Structures are given as structure tokens and as C-alpha cells.
Amino acid sequence: METKQAYVGMDLDTSGGEVVEAIIEAIKQDNKDVIVEDYMVYKKVKAPKQLVLRRETVEDILGGDWEIDRIHIYMSSYFGFVKEWDEDQLIIHWENEE
Amino acid sequence: MAAMNAKQKYHAMTRDLMWDPKDFDMKKVYPMLEKEGIILKDPSRWEDPFRMAYNQYVKVQAEKDLLYHAVRRSFEANDGHAKVIDSRWYEGVKAFAVAVQPAEYAAHRLMAYVGRNIPIEAIRFATFNQAIDELRHAQIEIKHYAHMSREIDGLHAYAQTNENLWFNTVPKSFFDDALSSGPFEALMAISFSFEYVFTNILFLPFASSAGAVGDENFVAVGKSVQSDESRHMALGMSAMKMLLEEDDRNVPIIQKWLDKWYWRAYRIFSVISTLVDYYPRIRPISWKKAFEIYVEDQVFDGLFKDLRKYGIRLPLHAEDSIKEKEHYSHAVMRILDHYKHANAFRGFRLQPDDYEWLANEYPDTFDHYYAPFFRRMDDHVLAVASPGLPAVCSVCQVPAEFPDPNNPTKMWTQYSEYNNKTYMTCSPGCKHIFEQEPHKYMQFWWPAEAYLSGEFGENIPGDLFPYFGFTPEEANEHYSSREHVRWLEHRKHLGLDRIIVNS
Numbered sequence: 001m002e003t004k005q006a007y008v009g010m011d012l013d014t015s016g017g018e019v020v021e022a023i024i025e026a027i028k029q030d031n032k033d034v035i036v037e038d039y040m041v042y043k044k045v046k047a048p049k050q051l052v053l054r055r056e057t058v059e060d061i062l063g064g065d066w067e068i069d070r071i072h073i074y075m076s077s078y079f080g081f082v083k084e085w086d087e088d089q090l091i092i093h094w095e096n097e098e
Numbered sequence: 099m100a101a102m103n104a105k106q107k108y109h110a111m112t113r114d115l116m117w118d119p120k121d122f123d124m125k126k127v128y129p130m131l132e133k134e135g136i137i138l139k140d141p142s143r144w145e146d147p148f149r150m151a152y153n154q155y156v157k158v159q160a161e162k163d164l165l166y167h168a169v170r171r172s173f174e175a176n177d178g179h180a181k182v183i184d185s186r187w188y189e190g191v192k193a194f195a196v197a198v199q200p201a202e203y204a205a206h207r208l209m210a211y212v213g214r215n216i217p218i219e220a221i222r223f224a225t226f227n228q229a230i231d232e233l234r235h236a237q238i239e240i241k242h243y244a245h246m247s248r249e250i251d252g253l254h255a256y257a258q259t260n261e262n263l264w265f266n267t268v269p270k271s272f273f274d275d276a277l278s279s280g281p282f283e284a285l286m287a288i289s290f291s292f293e294y295v296f297t298n299i300l301f302l303p304f305a306s307s308a309g310a311v312g313d314e315n316f317v318a319v320g321k322s323v324q325s326d327e328s329r330h331m332a333l334g335m336s337a338m339k340m341l342l343e344e345d346d347r348n349v350p351i352i353q354k355w356l357d358k359w360y361w362r363a364y365r366i367f368s369v370i371s372t373l374v375d376y377y378p379r380i381r382p383i384s385w386k387k388a389f390e391i392y393v394e395d396q397v398f399d400g401l402f403k404d405l406r407k408y409g410i411r412l413p414l415h416a417e418d419s420i421k422e423k424e425h426y427s428h429a430v431m432r433i434l435d436h437y438k439h440a441n442a443f444r445g446f447r448l449q450p451d452d453y454e455w456l457a458n459e460y461p462d463t464f465d466h467y468y469a470p471f472f473r474r475m476d477d478h479v480l481a482v483a484s485p486g487l488p489a490v491c492s493v494c495q496v497p498a499e500f501p502d503p504n505n506p507t508k509m510w511t512q513y514s515e516y517n518n519k520t521y522m523t524c525s526p527g528c529k530h531i532f533e534q535e536p537h538k539y540m541q542f543w544w545p546a547e548a549y550l551s552g553e554f555g556e557n558i559p560g561d562l563f564p565y566f567g568f569t570p571e572e573a574n575e576h577y578s579s580r581e582h583v584r585w586l587e588h589r590k591h592l593g594l595d596r597i598i599v600n601s
Contacts, residue, residue: 004399010328011302013321015165040382041309041317042302044391069104072148072158076324077298079396081335081404082147086104094404 007035008080008092009046016074019062023074026057042076050093051080108149112223113142130215134280137345141218144340148224148332155227159234162322166238169318170245179249180592182312183379185585186576188250190377191316192443193369195246195253197269198300199239200260201366202323204273205292206232208284215281224333228289231326242319249588251581252442255567259442263566264487264545267495271542272366276359278538282341283355289334291359295397296367297327303388304370307378335401342408349409358534360413361527365494368430375427375456379449384459385427394420415527421503424460428468433497435475436484439574440562446576447479448472467506479575487545491524493531495542498524516540 012020024045028034030052037044045051055068068090080092102110119127150158172178179188206229213225240256247253260266276287305320341348371385402412431445438445448456453472456464474481488497492514502510512529514521516536523529532539548554555561563569576582589595 004395006400006403007395008400011298013325015321039302039306041305041321069154069158072150072328073161073325075328076302076321078328078331079400081339082332085147085149094400096404096407 005048006094006096007046007048008051008094009044009078010051010075010092011039011042011044011077013042013074013076014040019066019070020074022058022061022066023053023071025061027051027053030054030057046079050083050091053090055088104149107151108145111151112146112219115219116217116222128215128217130281131217134282135347135351136282136341137347138218139344141221141340141344144218144336145220146224146332147336148329150223150227150329159231159326162325163234163238166318166322170242170315173315173318174245177588177592178313178315179246180585180588180594184311185582186444186446187308187311187313187377187379188246188581189443189446189576190373191246191313192250192252193373193377194304195239195243195256196259196263196266196442197369199236199243200266201269201273202232202236202239204270204277205288206230206236208273208277208288211277212281212285216285221285221333221337224329225285228326228330228333231330235323235326238319238322242315249584251572251579252444252568258567263442265441267490267543267545268369269366271493271495272362275362275538283359285334285337286352286355287359287362289330290338291356291363292366293327293330294334294401295360295393296363296370297324297330298392298396299367299374299385299388300370301327302392303374303383306382307374307380310380310382311378342405342410346409353410354534356410357414358531361415361419361525361531362494364415364419365491365496365524365528368426368494368496369434371427372431372434375459376431376452377446379451381455386423386459389419389423389426414530415525418503418525418527422500424463425467425501425503425506428456428460428464429500430496432468432471432482433488433499435472435482436499437488437497439480439483439570440559440566441573442566442568444574444576444579444581445475445479447475447578463506467501475575479578487549489522490545491528492521492539492542493523493528496524498522500524 012023014020016023020043024036024043027045027047028036031047031050034045034047034051037046053068053071055066058066068085068087071090078092080094082090083093084091118124125132182188209225209229209232213222213229216222243253243256247256253259276284279287301320301324305317305324308316308320338352341352374383374385374388375381398412398416402410434441435445453469457469471482488499490496491498498509498511500510502508510525512523512526514523514529514532514536517540519540521532521536521540523532549558554565571580586595
């Protein structure tokens with residue numbers, strides 16, 4: 001159990017369609033070693049120790065304005081501690097340095 | 099004036115809204131605050147990471163409701179019920195109905211109780227939101243059942259069934275236990291153990307199953323409800339962190355609550371294991387895999403590593419739940435089959451593809467320990483029925499019929515002596531909980547005692563059914579039921595029976 005990588009991440013409702021796809025794409029662009037798992041009605045997107053979602057990256061992909069608070073509609077679940085949440089970014093992380 | 103950013107807005111809207119009582123003793127206004135030994139130095143530091151204000155809350159929730167009801171109306175208008183791949187799915191939805199909706203309603207009361215008794219504005223705002231969320235969940239679920247009950251059995255006297263069905267004491271005892279705890283313990287019980295650790299398995303894999311079998315309405319119920327859970331998890335996680343950081347003396351108290359409520363929440367989810375592994379004819383994921391992802395990876399290997407720096411270890415019976423993942427759904431389905439003739443949701447005869455899927459997913463346990471039991475129903479659906487009422491666990495109220503995962507042909511049932519009486523529990527986890535507070539659990543409702551005292555009526559089993567709010571025809575086995583016949587007729591009416599898939 002000790003050797004397992006501790007991931008943080010979120011479960012996103014796929015009925016969000018292109019917006020959810022853009023969120024996943026933005027997370028892939030802005031984080032290393034991102035894993036996406038498909039559970040049909042939702043997708044789990046996760047990264048080791050820290051995951052950042054940036055509004056600007058989502059907007060670039062969507063080609064229009066997007067408010068980060070819209071994530072409330074699509075984020076069915078998350079794991080990790082919310083470190084930052086403001087107009088520009090959402091950061092989820094684990095604190096331990098192991 | 100410059101526009102405020104989200105952080106400033108949140109502070110302006112949620113802080114400094116209350117006052118410290120001057121004319122009354124603080125301890126009298128908040129009588130529960132110091133009763134649990136929790137020490138708070140500067141709780142104003144605590145904030146909700148989601149930083150939501152009321153106007154934003156209303157906007158987001160309205161959108162969720164509109165989304166849900168659009169799907170529901172379309173499903174109802176288009177005979178969605180007849181188009182699922184197998185009607186036995188609805189027996190699982192009934193299990194969800196009788197177990198989950200009362201839990202949602204109880205959670206709303208519990209959140210109001212926590213907010214009333216903990217004078218921290220940020221916690222109050224989060225619990226206020228959650229209390230409304232839980233009422234929303236209870237109501238959209240009831241709306242869902244109201245329509246379903248035109249098609250399916252078992253829910254037409256919903257309020258009475260909810261009140262009197264023996265099976266319902268499982269969720270009720272959980273919430274009554276939390277509601278009769280102090281406010282901080284209640285917060286850890288629900289926001290952390292129930293919400294953060296386990297609701298994922300309830301609403302995500304079960305919603306995937308709903309999608310796989312074609313129940314779009316239930317997918318929408320599940321996802322609409324779950325979309326609030328992120329906020330509920332944030333409350334549990336940040337409240338726990340605050341309590342651990344406020345004072346070292348809080349740490350052993352929190353550990354004790356995690357030990358108790360991890361197992362309590364794990365046991366209330368026992369029926370969910372059958373909703374993942376048994377009721378759906380197509381399953382996207384097994385209980386074992388869901389447990390590995392949501393509990394072992396995300397909680398034990400994720401969160402608990404982070405909590406180690408505070409001196410927090412894994413819950414006492416975490417290891418037992420890991421061992422039990424190979425047995426859980428099968429053991430619980432066996433319990434449900436023992437008593438299916440007196441329950442609001444039916445059991446069912448396993449089909450050849452069920453045996454195959456279960457054996458593949460559980461190669462070490464299913465064929466060896468459980469398949470022979472289910473095969474006894476092949477010839478007669480009541481071959482495995484237990485006469486009489488189940489002997490339930492004094493803590494979780496689930497019939498105490500769980501096998502010992504170290505020795506699966508033996509029962510795991512435990513016994514404790516208290517006040518010259520013997521109390522039975524289903525597992526070492528529940529035994530531990532009993533022995534921490536025997537005086538609390540000795541007050542539990544025993545179906546067998548209720549029977550002897552005449553609570554169920556004079557003539558058993560006949561009187562049981564009016565008391566429960568359904569008839570014997572609404573219980574028992576699904577594929578031999580009138581409900582299945584009706585479903586087949588409905589499909590015939592729509593012409594669905596003529597569809598032949600070329601292979």
C-alpha cells in the first residue's frame with residue numbers, strides 16, 4: 001500500500017458534453033501524467049499529488065468565455081484538498097511531501 | 099468601488115453575520131459546544147473552499163433542477179420504463195428508494211442540527227446549503243418513485259413502508275445515531291465518513307449501471323444528486339482539517355470518531371454492494387473494483403497519507419473491509435434472498451450470464467462459496483427463504499449473517515455481555531462500536547421483540563403486510579412476479595418484443 005502513487009482528481013459528468021471535454025483537455029495541457037478513465041456516465045481525470053484547472057486554458061479550447069464556477073454543474077466528485085479556488089484557477093492537492 | 103473578487107465576496111457574504119451573545123451565557127446559547135471535548139481556538143480561520151454565496155447557490159441549483167426534470171419528463175413521456183434491458187433493475191431502484199430517500203431527509207435535519215450548534219458562520223452557511231440540498235434530493239427522489247409506482251410494485255404506500263419496513267431500520271439507526279451525537283461528531287459522521295468516503299460508490303457506479311441498463315431517468319437522479327456531493331465533501335474535509343489543526347487534543351477524539359463512523363458508513367452501504375454487483379443485468383464495474391478505486395486508492399492511499407502528519411491512522415477496521423470486498427455483495431444478496439418474501443424489493447433468480455460475470459469478477463470466492471446457494475433457487479424461488487424474522491446486528495441493524503472473510507464458511511457474528519444480557523453484532527467492527535457505547539445501542543429496535551410485543555399485529559405473517567404497506571404479491575422473486583409479466587406486456591404493446599437482434 002505504501003508504494004502506491006497518491007492521485008488527486010475529479011469525476012466529471014459527461015452530460016456536460018463539449019464543456020466537459022474542454023475541461024479534461026485543459027487539465028491534460030496544464031498537468032503532467034494525467035490519467036483519464038471512462039465510466040460512461042462520468043469520466044475520472046486524475047494526476048499525481050496536484051491538479052490545476054485554469055480558466056484561460058478552458059476558454060482557449062472552447063473559443064469563448066467560461067466561468068470557473070460552472071464546474072459546480074459538472075464536478076460530481078473530487079478527491080484531494082482544494083488548495084485554491086478563485087476566478088482564474090482551481091487547484092486540488094495532497095499536502096504530504098512523501 | 100472596485101468589484102470584489104470571489105474570495106472577498108465570500109468573506110463579505112458569510113462573515114460577521116452573527117454576534118456573540120452578551121446578555122446570555124454563551125454555554126447556554128450553545129449548550130453542546132464543549133460537550134465533546136473539542137477545543138476551538140480560532141475557528142474563524144476556517145473557510146469553505148467552495149466559497150459559494152447564496153445567489154450563486156440558487157443559480158447553480160436551479161440549473162441542476164431544470165436539467166433533471168427535462169430528462170425525467172422525456173423518460174416518462176417515452177415509456178422509458180419499458181425500454182430498460184431487464185425489469186429486475188427496478189427491484190434495485192426500490193432498494194435505493196426505501197433506503198436512500200429517508201437518509202436524505204434525515205441528513206437535512208442533521209445538517210440543520212450541526213449549523214444550530216456550531217457557532218462558526220462558514221460552517222453554518224455550508225450546512226444550510228447542504229440541508230436544502232438534502233431536501234431537494236429527497237423530493238426529486240420521491241417524484242421519481244411517484245411515477246415509477248404506476249408501473250412497479252412496492253412503493254404505492256411509500257410513507258407507510260418508509261415508516262414500518264424492517265429493512266428501513268438500517269438507514270434510520272445510522273442517522274438516529276448521528277443525530278443523537280454531539281454536533282462535531284455528527285459532522286464527522288455524515289460529512290466525512292458518509293459523504294467523502296462512501297457516497298461516490300452510491301451515485302457514480304450505480305449511475306453507470308443505470309446508464310448501462312438504459313434507465314436514463316435514474317442516471318439523471320443520480321447525477322443531479324451527486325453534483326451536490328462535491329460541496330458536501332468539501333465541508334467534511336475542511337471541517338476535519340480545521341479540527342485537527344485547532345488543537346492536538348482534538349486528534350484522539352477525531353480518531354475515535356473515524357474508527358466508529360468509517361465502519362458504520364461502510365455497513366449502511368452493504369446493500370449498495372448488491373446494487374452494483376447483482377441488480378443491474380449489465381455492470382460497468384464491480385463492488386470490489388469500485389471499493390478499490392474510491393476507498394482504497396482515493397481515501398486510504400490518498401487522504402489518510404495526508405492525515406498522518408496529524409497523528410491520524412487508518413480507521414480501526416479498515417483492513418476488515420478490504421478483506422470483505424471479495425464477499426460483501428454475495429453475502430448481502432444472500433441475506434436479501436433469505437427474507438425476500440417479506441421485503442418491498444424482490445430478489446431474483448440469477449441468469450447464466452450473471453453466474454458467468456460474478457465468477458469472472460470474483461474468481462476466488464463466488465463459485466466456491468456463493469454460487470451453490472443461488473443455484474438452490476433454480477428449481478424453487480423460495481428454497482432459500484428463512485422462516486421468521488432475522489436476528490439483526492445490535493449496531494447496524496443488518497441481519498447478522500456475514501461470513502468471516504478469514505474463514506468464509508463460518509459466521510462473523512460477535513457477542514457482548516452488558517447488564518446481564520447478551521447482545522449480538524454482525525462483525526468485529528460493529529462489536530467495537532457497541533462496546534464503546536453499550537448504553538446507547540442497547541436501546542435499539544429488535545424486529546423479533548416488536549413481533550412478540552404485537553407491534554406487527556396478531557396474525558403473523560398475514561398482518562405484517564398491511565403494516566408494511568404492501569401485499570405478499572409485491573414481495574418475493576422478480577422473474578416469477580406479476581410485475582415482470584406487466585413489464586413484458588408493456589413491451590409487447592410497444593412492439594419491443596418483436597425486435598430481433600441479428601448476430
